[in-house]
Amino acid sequence: MELERIRGVVDVLSQIEEDFSVPKNIRIKIKCVVASLSVNDESVEIRIDKSLQGLDEISDDPNLSSYTRMQIWNVVSVLESI
Numbered sequence: 001m002e003l004e005r006i007r008g009v010v011d012v013l014s015q016i017e018e019d020f021s022v023p024k025n026i027r028i029k030i031k032c033v034v035a036s037l038s039v040n041d042e043s044v045e046i047r048i049d050k051s052l053q054g055l056d057e058i059s060d061d062p063n064l065s066s067y068t069r070m071q072i073w074n075v076v077s078v079l080e081s082i
Contacts, residue, residue, distance in 0.1 A: 002044055002082050009051075009075050010034055016071055023063045029054060048079050055079075 016022055017030045033054040037047050058064065059072045 005078060005082055006037055006044070006047075009078055010037055012071060012075055013037075016068060019068070021065070022068055023061075026058055026061055026064060026068075029058050033058070044082070048082060052076060052079055 013030050013034050017027050017034065019027075022030075033051045036050045036054065039047060055072055055076050059069055059076070064072070
């Protein structure tokens with residue numbers, strides 16, 4: 001169940017990463033978050049915690065569109081519920 005939800009989060013983040021209307025610095029940070037979620041060497045809790053820290057930093061970026069910010073907040077909500 002947890003892994004399915006994480007895969008869903010990774011899918012959403014990958015879509016944001018591929019969106020060229022999103023600033024490059026944010027796409028790079030999202031790529032790092034996806035990588036940290038995909039690492040199987042760490043426990044799920046640690047991966048989620050690292051990802052939440054990165055997403056928090058991304059959501060504070062003033063260059064982020066409101067639509068993308070809402071997507072990020074939705075992803076954070078899903079990760080926090082795991």
